[in-house]
Amino acid sequence: MVSGAFLGDAAGRLRSSVVTIVDESRGRGGHGAGFAWGKGDLFVTSAHVLSANAGLVVTPDGRAVEGTVVGRDVDRDIAVVHAPKARVPAATTGDPYTLRPGSLVFAVGHPLGVKDAVSVGVFQAVRPVPSGYGLAERRPRRGRSPFIPWVQADVRLAPGNSGGPIADVEGNVIGVAAMIVSGLALAVPAPDVERLLASLG
Amino acid sequence: MTDSRSSIAALSDQLADAVAAAGASLVAVHARPRLPSTGVHWKDGVVVTTEGTVRQDEDITVTLPDGKRIAATLAGRDRGTDLAVLRVPTGSLRVAELGDPATLRPGNLVLALARLDEGGARAAFGAVSATGGKWRSWKGGEIDRWLQSDLTIYPGFGGGPLVDSAGRIHGVNSGALSRPLATTIPVETVNRVVTQLLERGYVARGWIGAAMQPVRLDEGGGLLLVSIEKDAPAAKAGLLLGDVIVALNGKSLESFEQLLDVLSGDAVGKRMRLDVVRAGEKRPIEVVVAERPRRRR
Numbered sequence: 001m002v003s004g005a006f007l008g009d010a011a012g013r014l015r016s017s018v019v020t021i022v023d024e025s026r027g028r029g030g031h032g033a034g035f036a037w038g039k040g041d042l043f044v045t046s047a048h049v050l051s052a053n054a055g056l057v058v059t060p061d062g063r064a065v066e067g068t069v070v071g072r073d074v075d076r077d078i079a080v081v082h083a084p085k086a087r088v089p090a091a092t093t094g095d096p097y098t099l100r101p102g103s104l105v106f107a108v109g110h111p112l113g114v115k116d117a118v119s120v121g122v123f124q125a126v127r128p129v130p131s132g133y134g135l136a137e138r139r140p141r142r143g144r145s146p147f148i149p150w151v152q153a154d155v156r157l158a159p160g161n162s163g164g165p166i167a168d169v170e171g172n173v174i175g176v177a178a179m180i181v182s183g184l185a186l187a188v189p190a191p192d193v194e195r196l197l198a199s200l201g
Numbered sequence: 202m203t204d205s206r207s208s209i210a211a212l213s214d215q216l217a218d219a220v221a222a223a224g225a226s227l228v229a230v231h232a233r234p235r236l237p238s239t240g241v242h243w244k245d246g247v248v249v250t251t252e253g254t255v256r257q258d259e260d261i262t263v264t265l266p267d268g269k270r271i272a273a274t275l276a277g278r279d280r281g282t283d284l285a286v287l288r289v290p291t292g293s294l295r296v297a298e299l300g301d302p303a304t305l306r307p308g309n310l311v312l313a314l315a316r317l318d319e320g321g322a323r324a325a326f327g328a329v330s331a332t333g334g335k336w337r338s339w340k341g342g343e344i345d346r347w348l349q350s351d352l353t354i355y356p357g358f359g360g361g362p363l364v365d366s367a368g369r370i371h372g373v374n375s376g377a378l379s380r381p382l383a384t385t386i387p388v389e390t391v392n393r394v395v396t397q398l399l400e401r402g403y404v405a406r407g408w409i410g411a412a413m414q415p416v417r418l419d420e421g422g423g424l425l426l427v428s429i430e431k432d433a434p435a436a437k438a439g440l441l442l443g444d445v446i447v448a449l450n451g452k453s454l455e456s457f458e459q460l461l462d463v464l465s466g467d468a469v470g471k472r473m474r475l476d477v478v479r480a481g482e483k484r485p486i487e488v489v490v491a492e493r494p495r496r497r498r
Contacts, residue, residue, distance in 0.1 A: 007209055102220030102312060102324040104213035122216060122312070122326040130317045132236025133356055154325040154353060169213040182356050 007106055007120060010171030015116045017091040018108045020058035021045045021067075021081065021163055033109040033164030034081065035173065036088040037197065043081040043088075044193055045163030046178055047072055047143060050079045057083040060116070071200045077143035077178050078188055078196055079163075091165060093190045094172030096126040096151045107155045107177055107185065109164030121155030123174075126189055133182045144179070151175035151187040215366055216312065216326065222368030223314055224322025226297040229264035230273070230287065230360060232257050237264070239315040239361035241373060246291040247399065249391055250360030252278045253377040255285040263287070265294050268319035277398030281342025281406070282386055283375045286398040297362070300369030302346055302387040305329050313352040313374050313383060315361040327352040330382055337458070338378055342404075343465045346387040348372060354379045407468030408493035411435035415456065416445060418478065422455040423447040438488040441479065448476035464490060 014035075021034040021043070032049030034057065036042070043057055050069060057067040067083030099105075106120045128147050129135045135146040153166060157180050165173040166187045175187025229237040230250045238254030240263060248263060255261070261273045271289060278285040305311070306329065313325040333347030348371070350363065359376030363385040372385035397404045410433020413424040423445040429435050446454055449463060450473060463473060469492045477486050 010209075100217035100221065101224070101322055102217040102326070104209065104216065104326075122324050124323040124325075125320050127318075127320045130236065130357060152323075154355075169210050183353055184355055 007118070007169070010167070010169060011106060011108070011118045014091055014108050014165060014167050014171045014173070015118070016060055017089055018060065018116055018164060019043060019086065019088060020110060020115070021049050022056040022058060022064070023050050023052050024056060025052040031110065031113070031160060032162045033160065033177070035165045036086070036090045037193075038090055040088055040090040041082060041084040041086065042070070042197070043067060043083055043086070044176055045079050045081060046176065047074050047077045047079045049163040050081065055081060057081060057086050059086050059088050071196055073196050074142045075145070076148075076188055076192055076196065078176060078193055080197060080200065091167075091173045092171065093194070094168045094170070094174045095191065096123070096174035096189050097191070099123045099126070099168060099174065101125060104169045105153050105155060105166055105174065107157060107161055107164060107166045109157070109161030109177060111158035111160045113160055119156045121153055121185070123168075124152040124154055124184070126151045129181060129186065133184065135181045149189055150178070151189050153185045153187065155185045157185045216324070219312060219364055219366055219368035220314060220322050220324045222298070223362060223364045223370055224316065225266055225295040226370075227266065227314060227316040227322055227361065228289075228294065229316045229318060230254065230261070231263065231270075232261045236357050237317055238357055238359050239317070240287065241297050241360070241362050241370060242289075242294050243297055243391065243395060245296050246288055246293075247276070247395060248273060248287040248289055249373055249395060250285050250287065251373065251375050251377065252280050252283045252285045253375075254359050261287060263289060264316065264319060266316070266322075277402035279342060279394050279398060279404040281338060281340050281404065282344060282390060282394050283338065283340060283342070283377050284373065284386060284391060284394045284398070286395055297370045298368065299388050300365055300371045302348055302371040302385075302389070305332060305348065305365070305371060307331055310366050311350050311352065311371075312364045313350075313354060313358055313361055314364055315355065315358040317357040323355075323358075325352045325355060325358065327383075337461065340377075343390075344386060345389045345393075348385040348387050349382040350385065352383040354383050403495065405469050406493045407464030407471075407490040409434040409464070409473075409488050409490060411440060413446065418445060418447065420447065421453055423478065424454060424457070424460065434488050434491045438486050440477065440486060440488070443479070445478045446475050447478055447483065450474050
């Protein structure tokens with residue numbers, strides 16, 4: 001039997017690593033999610049959440065800290081923000097390529113402004129998006145290529161989840177929530193994020 | 202590891218096991234442009250999918266779990282229940298392990314599965330929302346059991362199975378009938394339609410060739426004949442425009458449902474005893490049910 005705590009431990013741990021990313025150049029609209037990585041002074045988010053070179057990182061305890069963009073890959077829709085004063089525990093990462101379809105996963109983000117909301121579902125695949133799902137197949141746009149691998153999951157996302165983590169049942173981040181296509185949640189695979197961070201040196 | 206983490210991890214493993222088990226009997230069906238749909242290897246050499254996703258009668262192929270793509274032939278289709286049956290060479294893949302949908306209750310955890318490409322089975326997760334008795338689809342087919350769940354039927358998930366947490370298949374999910382909740386065509390209906398489609402390529406339905414509308418009379422309800430087709434059973438029996446059918450096989454007739462129930466199943470060739478009110482007088486008329494012409498299916 002599943003205990004009353006269900007995902008409580010894993011979700012609680014991951015929520016302590018999730019921040020709000022505010023793009024001040026966009027006024028009230030520019031809110032997305034992000035999460036602490038590595039030693040906890042770097043934050044991963046979506047490139048489309050933060051188009052400026054700097055932004056605010058709002059920590060789980062409510063502090064707004066200045067951050068600067070130190071890495072950006074628009075084609076992979078990832079931005080990396082350096083915010084040494086944030087002091088947020090880093091999330092642990094997992095490998096989506098070892099997950100089996102049907103495994104439970106969960107997302108943490110701020111859908112429609114609801115802070116640190118958890119949504120639960122199952123992992124589907126990490127591979128290119130099926131043709132016919134309507135992901136810019138005819139006119140590819142930057143950051144929306146259907147031909148590169150995406151973590152695909154049956155998890156409910158909404159605007160405000162972008163840049164937030166999707167994690168396995170232990171709370172290890174397997175992808176960065178990027179968009180919803182035909183109702184399907186798409187996330188950038190964690191290994192791709194690791195590659196970008198490694199290239200920053 | 203705490204108890205809550207281990208039990209949730211165990212549930213996650215169990216769901217992945219269920220996907221792996223049921224996924225071994227799923228194919229991707231390529232019978233329309235761009236997006237494939239899903240098919241279940243229901244019996245050896247027989248694949249079931251939804252009728253609405255089979256847009257061509259020729260040049261159909263299926264992708265097997267090992268990624269190989271093979272040819273399939275259309276054995277028949279039934280728009281009423283939204284089911285189509287394909288034949289593939291026997292022994293192509295594992296045969297589905299079927300469950301008993303009568304055991305499903307609202308709240309049971311279930312999965313909708315699909316195969317869309319060579320990349321493995323896909324899953325959506327949710328719970329049974331509602332169950333119930335026999336109903337008729339808006340396309341006119343009789344479905345033996347009401348089975349709805351809160352699963353998302355993603356593009357290409359139509360024709361895929363509803364699977365319980367042990368990996369047993371309880372029916373076929375219909376995208377066309379899923380509005381807004383996911384609707385599953387249960388095992389017993391699929392079995393019945395598969396048998397008929399393999400035998401003659403279509404599902405025979407009873408027909409008398411008349412249109413009617415419900416009316417109220419002093420004595421109760423009835424069905425007023427508003428059109429009768431030439432040479433159809435209703436015409437041959439002597440029914441006339443303006444007649445009101447007030448009883449069917451001795452029971453008073455209040456709704457279309459009663460008439461449709463008699464016309465479905467093995468109705469073809471059977472006699473229906475009608476009580477008809479014509480010019481204020483009740484008279485008995487016997488109609489022999491014919492098979493609905495194929496173009497009408």
